[in-house]
Amino acid sequence: MALCDAPELQLFKKAPIIADTDYNNYLSYFGSIGAKAMFSAKDFELYEAIRKLSILKEAIDADETKIARAEKELRYINENMGEPSEMALLGRLHWWTVEYGLIGTLEEPKIYGAGLLSSIGESASCMQPQVEKLWYNLDTINYSYDITQPQPQLFVTETFQNLIDVLESFANTMAFRVGGAESVMKAIACKNVATAVYSSGLQVSGTFTDIGIAANDDVTFIKTTGASALAFNGKQLDGHSKNYHKDGFSSPVGRLKDAVKPLEDYTDEELKSIGIYVGNSTSFTFGSGIKIDGQVIHILRAEGKIILIVFNNCTVTESNGNILFQPEWGNYDMAVGEKIVSVFNGAADKDAFEEITLISKEMTHHMNYDDKTLQLHQLYKTVREIRESGEKLEQLPDIFNQLKNNYRQDWLCALEILEIVYHKKNYHQLEKEVQIYLELKASREADHDKLISDGLHVIKHPVSQLLVE
Numbered sequence: 001m002a003l004c005d006a007p008e009l010q011l012f013k014k015a016p017i018i019a020d021t022d023y024n025n026y027l028s029y030f031g032s033i034g035a036k037a038m039f040s041a042k043d044f045e046l047y048e049a050i051r052k053l054s055i056l057k058e059a060i061d062a063d064e065t066k067i068a069r070a071e072k073e074l075r076y077i078n079e080n081m082g083e084p085s086e087m088a089l090l091g092r093l094h095w096w097t098v099e100y101g102l103i104g105t106l107e108e109p110k111i112y113g114a115g116l117l118s119s120i121g122e123s124a125s126c127m128q129p130q131v132e133k134l135w136y137n138l139d140t141i142n143y144s145y146d147i148t149q150p151q152p153q154l155f156v157t158e159t160f161q162n163l164i165d166v167l168e169s170f171a172n173t174m175a176f177r178v179g180g181a182e183s184v185m186k187a188i189a190c191k192n193v194a195t196a197v198y199s200s201g202l203q204v205s206g207t208f209t210d211i212g213i214a215a216n217d218d219v220t221f222i223k224t225t226g227a228s229a230l231a232f233n234g235k236q237l238d239g240h241s242k243n244y245h246k247d248g249f250s251s252p253v254g255r256l257k258d259a260v261k262p263l264e265d266y267t268d269e270e271l272k273s274i275g276i277y278v279g280n281s282t283s284f285t286f287g288s289g290i291k292i293d294g295q296v297i298h299i300l301r302a303e304g305k306i307i308l309i310v311f312n313n314c315t316v317t318e319s320n321g322n323i324l325f326q327p328e329w330g331n332y333d334m335a336v337g338e339k340i341v342s343v344f345n346g347a348a349d350k351d352a353f354e355e356i357t358l359i360s361k362e363m364t365h366h367m368n369y370d371d372k373t374l375q376l377h378q379l380y381k382t383v384r385e386i387r388e389s390g391e392k393l394e395q396l397p398d399i400f401n402q403l404k405n406n407y408r409q410d411w412l413c414a415l416e417i418l419e420i421v422y423h424k425k426n427y428h429q430l431e432k433e434v435q436i437y438l439e440l441k442a443s444r445e446a447d448h449d450k451l452i453s454d455g456l457h458v459i460k461h462p463v464s465q466l467l468v469e
Contacts, residue, residue: 022159022163022164023160023163025164026160030090034087034094035345037087037174038175038183038186038189038190038194039085040088040189040191041189041190042085046074050074052074086175087345089141093141095145097136097155098113099115100113100116100126101154101157103159105156106135106156109156122150122151131151131154132152134155134156136157138170141170175187175344179342183340184196184340184343187343188210191207192207193206193207194208194345195231196208196343198336198337198338198341200262200307201305202230202335202337203230203348204228204229204251204335205224205229206228206249207226214287219253220288221250221253222250222253223250224248225247227242227243228242230245231348235352236348236349236353237300245333250325252292254339255287256287257284259287264305264338265305276309277296278299280295281296282296290316292311293317294315295313309334310331311332312331312332314331379399379407387416387420393426396421396430400414411451411452412455414434414438415455418435421434438456439456
């Protein structure tokens with residue numbers, strides 16, 4: 001399918017191929033996977049550094065000293081990220097596909113990545129031999145990227161279905177599918193709200209701060225600090241909101257000592273046989289050595305599984321005598337489940353939890369444009385309307401004269417005018433004037449030389465043959 005409806009600079013619009021069924025499915029699936037990905041505190045630190053630098057560079061009256069300091073801070077954080085998080089690795093897959101992806105063969109790939117399509121220079125230079133072309137597969141997650149530099153290599157997929165297959169392979173390594181101690185550790189590193197799912201189906205949402213691990217790496221205990229909530233199938237349990245568990249939540253994980261099956265699978269009769277029934281004061285020990293002493297006041301089942309047992313006058317101790325819970329703290333809500341089968345980012349019931357996402361402290365600058373700049377914006381708008389409608393081309397000579405006389409620092413609007421008249425073949429004198437104007441500007445202004453030269457090259461040498469057809 002054609003990527004865009006015109007063969008020249010219009011190709012650089014981020015438009016699209018999302019109508020392609022496989023690619024559309026990939027984007028949708030990527031979003032659903034990304035919503036569950038665990039990030040680290042370092043990820044947000046990096047985001048803040050990039051945001052700060054971007055805001056400074058976009059400011060009209062930017063302080064060069066502040067920009068240099070922000071660049072130094074960004075380099076330092078980028079070089080000290082440590083082990084990449086799930087979110088960081090997913091970011092790499094997104095970068096090498098949605099932003100900088102190629103499709104076809106290593107010898108004759110075509111562009112589909114929006115980042116390449118929107119860059120006049122890189123869309124042409126990326127096809128040069130010095131930019132290595134590699135097959136896109138799961139190994140691609142090992143390639144980091146620098147958003148400020150041209151990419152030294154790009155990845156080629158044979159089909160869009162392959163993008164889905166690679167994403168599925170990566171998803172199989174993520175905490176929401178793997179569970180276990182490693183996944184809870186990711187939640188602790190996140191330092192923000194995450195959800196751990198017991199094998200019974202009970203979901204515990206909160207900021208995880210501690211974990212117990214057995215010699216065989218099984219999880220024996222989890223703990224959150226601060227506002228926490230319990231849910232099942234994404235729906236918050238009545239009476240177990242973050243207001244009730246405002247100080248956190250903790251509970252054992254695993255089977256009872258010497259038990260032949262998980263506690264969540266016990267029948268009422270089996271529970272009664274070990275002293276767990278409403279109104280009874282009981283004592284039992286988990287295989288990890290964690291001991292529960294208290295009176296049962298409620299047993300909650302869901303879809304045939306026991307998910308929660310509530311005690312009063314309860315004491316919870318570890319095998320070394322360390323007290324995890326004591327009677328004066330109120331009722332003890334004990335989660336039931338042999339294992340932690342899934343861990344994912346955010347709360348299980350986001351609406352009920354009223355989850356507040358991380359908010360940047362770096363505020364954007366409000367641009368107050370002067371009248372002259374607003375008039376330049378209007379010229380750009382008029383040129384765009386002429387391009388899109390194909391009408392009122394007779395206005396272009398006057399617009400170009402205004403640019404020459406009043407906006408000598410601007411070059412892009414003139415380049416857009418040249419693109420229109422070059423392909424219309426009706427305004428030869430204007431075409432010649434604009435081209436000479438731009439060539440002189442490129443020769444005199446080193447900062448704009450490559451940008452203008454690349455633009456002139458693309459106007460005369462369309463790159464449509466490099467793009468997805």
